[in-house]
Amino acid sequence: MKSKSNRRWAAIAALVWLTGLAGCPSPPPAEKPPSAAAPSAPGVPAGRKAIRIGFSMDTLKEERWQRDRDLFVERAKELGAEVLVQSANGNDTLQNAQAENLLTQGVDILVVIPHNLKTTAKIVELAHGAGIKVIAYDRIIRDCDLDLYISFDNFRVGQLQAQALVERVPKGNYVLIGGAPTDNNALMLREGQLNVLKPYLDRGDIKIVADQWAKDWQVVEALKHMENALTKVNNDAQAVVVSNDGTASGVIQALAGQGLAGKVAVSGQDADLAACQRIAEGTQTMTVYKPIDRIARAAAEAAIKMVRGESLDALAMKKVNNGYKDVPSILLEPILVTRDNLDREIIQSGFHTLEEVYKNVPREQRPGPKP
Ligand code: BGC
Helix, strand or coil, X not given: CCCHXXXXXXXXXXXXXXXXXXXXXXXXXXXXXXXXXXXXXXXXXXXXXXXEEEXXXXXXXXXXXXXXXXXXXXXXXXXXXXXXXXXXXXXXXXXHHHHXXXXXXXXXXXXXXXXXXXXXXXXXXXXXXXXXXXXXXXXXXXXCCCCEEEEECHHHHHHHXXXXXXXXXXXXEEEEEECCCCCHHHHHHHHHHHHHHHHHHHHCXXXXXXXXXCHHHCHHXXXXXXXXXXXXXXXXXXXXXXXXXXXXXXXXXXXXXXXXXXXXXXXXXXXXXXXXXXXXXXXXXXXXXXXXXXXXXXXXXXHHHHHHXXXXXXXXXXXXXXXXXXXXXXXXXXXXXXXCCHHHHHHCCCCCCHHHXXXXXXXXXXXXXXX
C-alpha cells in the first residue's frame, strides 16, 4: 500500500506538471521525495524537521493585513514552524496560482484569506488532492470541503455597527455602503446590520435612501457612492452604515466635501489608526476592534495541530455552513469602540499609542493629566 507521504509527493508532482501545461510561470523546483530513513516531526514529510505552512493572502492593502501576516508568522515561528507567504493583490487567478505554487513547495497545510468567496474553492480541491488541509482565515470559502474557518463573528460585527448608529441617530435617512460583494464577510456584515435596523425600518423611524457595495473594499468606490447618495437626497442623510474603516475614509471624504463631516454618523471596522484618529476628532462614530493577535495566534496554533493530527474539538466549537457543509469554526468576539472606550480598548491594549491616536487633537482636549 502507498504511504500518505508517497501519495502526497505523487500529487505534488502532478500539480507541477499541470502548472507547466497551463503556461503559468514555473514554480521553484519541488523538493525531492523524502528518503525513508530521515527522521521528521509528526505530520511532516520525512527528511524535514519544521512544519511548513503556506499563507495565501488576498491583499496587504488594508492596514490590518500586515499585522495579521506579521503576528501569524511570529506565532508559527515560536512554535517551530516556517511560513511561506504570498499576497495576490486582489487577483483571483493569481491567488489560485500562488496557492498551487505553495503546494508545489511542499507546504504541510494551507491557510487562505480568500479574495473571492467562490473561486478559491478550487484551492481546497487542489490541496485535498495533495493530501493537504485548508484553513480559511477571516473569510470563509464557500461550496467546498473546507477543513476549518477562523474569524471574528462577522454577523455580530454588523450588529455592532448598526447598533452604534441607531443609538446616536434613532430617526432619519440612512445610507448603506457595503464591502466587496466577493467577500462573504461583506454579506454577513450586511445581515447583522439589517437585523438591528429592521425594527426601526418597520416603524418608519429610519429610511434607507441609498444602498451600494464597494467593489474590492475600495476607498474610491465608497467615496463615489457617497457623493452620488448625497446628490440624490440633496445632502439629507443622517447616518451611513459603512462596513470597514478603509471605506469609511472615502465616505467621510465625501461628507467633508459638503461640510458634513462630524455631523453625519458613520460606522467602520478594524480600528485602523486613521479611523481611531477620526473617532478622537469626532468625524467617525465608531469602529470595531478585532484583536488581530487573537486570530493570528489561533490560526497558527490550529494549523500546527492539524498537521500533527491533533484534535481541534476544544477550539473549533462552532459550525458555519459554507453551502457544502457545516465547517468547524473558531469565531472570536469583536469589540465595539467609540470615543467613550477608545482609551481603554485601543490605547491601553497597546493596539495604538495615545500619541498616535490623538495626534490631531489639541493636548488640552486629550484624556489623562492636562499639560
Ligand atoms: C475583513 C475586514 C477588512 C475587509 C477589507 C474583511 O473581510 O473582515 O477586517 O477590513 O475584509 O480587507
